[in-house]
Amino acid sequence: MKLLLAEDEKDLNNALTKILEIKGYEVDSVYDGEAAVSRAMSVDYDGIILDVMMPKMNGFQALEQMREKSIHVPVLMLTAKSEVEDRVKGLEIGADDYLAKPFVMEELLARINAMVRRNNVYTSQTFSVGNTVFKVEGMELSVGVHSLRLTGKEAQLLAMFMNTPGRSITEKQIIERIWKQEDKEQEKLKLYISYLQSKLESLHADIMIRESDEGYCLTMKVQDT
Helix, strand or coil: CEEEEECCCHHHHHHHHHHHHHCCCEEEEECCHHHHHHHHHHCCCCEEEEECCCCCCCHHHHHHHHHHCCCCCCEEEEECCCCHHHHHHHHHCCCCEEEECCCCHHHHHHHHHHHHHHHHCCCCCEEEECCEEEECCCCEEEECCEEEECCHHHHHHHHHHHHCCCCCECHHHHHHHHCCCCCCCHHHHHHHHHHHHHHHHHCCCCEEEEECCCCEEEEECCCCC
């Protein structure tokens, strides 16, 4: 599991990073909101921990930019303030959870575990882009009355793309998320992309997976005029 931690208090940042790594997480640490947005745009995380009070860009502003850029990774916000207004604001702009400082480490770990567990398993989620519907639980891909089942890896890939339509995902991000400790070969990724593309075409889907400068992107097909 890969986390992004944005916390400007360096001692707290270092302590949290070490504890999370001991618990088995891979952690990228930054100290301001601008750096958090930049990392979130270039790396595929399982969860993000955002402090509210940070230099350059506060946590609220960073979260708003992430959501505007179609980054839907679950976010836990940390703040020294416990006012209801702050908690409500964070949730309204897209935070998934909220924890006031000072906090007990066991509670933070429990909240992170729950957050990434929800994100890692797409369970009952259904994606719909264009004329194409993908039901994750049954790995069922359909267009109108026609449908077919995907394999596990195909389903994971398609969920990534349909979760962020129009956004390029790098080969590195895909390989790290889907294959993890398996052989990280680009040929394997390209093979599964071709499988998915063939199945989309067989159903006459109006979406496609195309290669981009950054990696791959799910887009609408250009309609013939």
